[in-house]
Amino acid sequence: MSSGSRYSVAALLTATIVAGLLQPAYSQESGASMTKPLDGGSLDIMLEPISSQSNNVTFRVAFLNPNSTVVHEHQDYDFIIKQGETEIFSAAKKLNQPLIHNVNGTIKIPYNFSQNGDYTVEVRVLGLGFPPIPINPETATFPVQVTPEFPVGMIGVVAALVGAAIVATRKFKLF
Numbered sequence: 001m002s003s004g005s006r007y008s009v010a011a012l013l014t015a016t017i018v019a020g021l022l023q024p025a026y027s028q029e030s031g032a033s034m035t036k037p038l039d040g041g042s043l044d045i046m047l048e049p050i051s052s053q054s055n056n057v058t059f060r061v062a063f064l065n066p067n068s069t070v071v072h073e074h075q076d077y078d079f080i081i082k083q084g085e086t087e088i089f090s091a092a093k094k095l096n097q098p099l100i101h102n103v104n105g106t107i108k109i110p111y112n113f114s115q116n117g118d119y120t121v122e123v124r125v126l127g128l129g130f131p132p133i134p135i136n137p138e139t140a141t142f143p144v145q146v147t148p149e150f151p152v153g154m155i156g157v158v159a160a161l162v163g164a165a166i167v168a169t170r171k172f173k174l175f
Contacts, residue, residue, distance in 0.1 A: 037066060045064070055146055056111075057111055057112075058110045075102045076101050077102060117145070124139045
């Protein structure tokens with residue numbers, strides 16, 4: 001095997017190892033959903049985080065009839081993100097509204113986390129049906145942990161892997 005082929009195989013092996021080390025920005029598996037009932041029991045809330053690049057996450061939310069997978073249409077709600085006890089995002093406030101009315105029973109809300117850490121997503125429902133019937137606010141909360149996409153310490157690991165792969169192919173003539 002030519003030396004160019006050896007380096008190509010070593011580079012491919014290293015790229016495969018590095019790809020396995022990369023993790024999404026959102027610590028829960030992207031696309032994995034979590035379902036919880038509202039604290040008053042009126043609906044179940046399904047939250048599915050979908051991470052893209054960096055710390056950008058789109059949250060897919062479905063309002064479900066209790067104990068089922070049937071989507072419930074027409075809710076008045078707010079989608080809130082907290083860091084500790086501090087509210088850092090409110091979908092209703094972002095729209096300059098006291099609450100938002102949802103017709104279809106599912107929504108997608110994008111958010112860019114400015115820093116890594118532990119957060120809480122809170123879905124607060126204040127009315128059901130059309131015309132809306134006000135209810136006492138009911139809430140479902142979900143823990144969210146934002147982690148680095150590619151930790152700085154991993155650069156050293158990757159460099160060591162690349163070096164080791166090149167040395168191994170030269171010294172032991174593996175390919």
